[in-house]
Amino acid sequence: MKRLIVDMDGVLADVYSQFRKYEQLDLGITQDEASLIGKTEREAFQHVRTYVNTPGFFLEAPVMPGSIEVMRQLNQQYDLYIVSSAMEFPLSLYEKYQWLQQHFSFLIWEQLVLCGSKKIVYGDIMLDDHFKNLDHFDGKTLLFSQPHNMKRDPGKHQRVANWQEVQLVLL
Incomplete structure (x- = not known):
């Protein structure tokens, strides 16, 4: 898998x-x-x-449209891990964990990796919105479109605009 x-x-x-x-x-x-x-x-x-650094910022963030349904499907077909940088902003560690438990309760704690640098992460496919996380990754990379990356050429990364496109590419 x-x-x-x-x-x-x-x-x-x-x-x-x-x-x-x-x-x-x-x-x-x-x-x-x-x-x-x-x-x-x-x-x-x-x-x-x-x-x-304001309490509630990460905990109250809206869920991206379509992500829950597609993630549920991906969880059945992949060895799936959520990897999020959480050390730079100490409040985010607990809030991100709680947010994931609330919205993606079908994932188990072992699938949640809250870390500092993503340079230590390995796998076959990475979906991220930042070049700094994708550029060092050895596997297939999907660049999730966000305003900060829209004017940049995706280069070796495959751009996906939303969760419907993620579904088309990965399922």
Whole structure:
């Protein structure tokens, strides 16, 4: 069975919606997705570090449309692991675990890898929204489209726009 590595933030959890929500509440600024294209999270939002260190930020993030159903299917056909960086923002460790338990309860604790660097991760396929995580990976790589990566050529990575495309590619 092939090992599939799936990122959380920006792939399963809609953190861009969280950033927009927090910025609207904090500063009264409403940004549409088009205004974010080509900008990193830090370039797009004024108080990124404050928001990600606010209790509830990760716990209350919306689920990406279609992800639960497709992940349920992927879990039947792959050796599936959720791998998410969680050490940089200490509050995120517990909140990410709780979020995954709430929305993806069909996954067991052994499938959840909350780590620092993803450079130690190996497998056959990786689905992530950041080049920094995909570029070092030796297997097949799927780049999940997010505003911060939209202006970049995917290069050796296969771009997927949403969970319907993930389903077409992997199932």
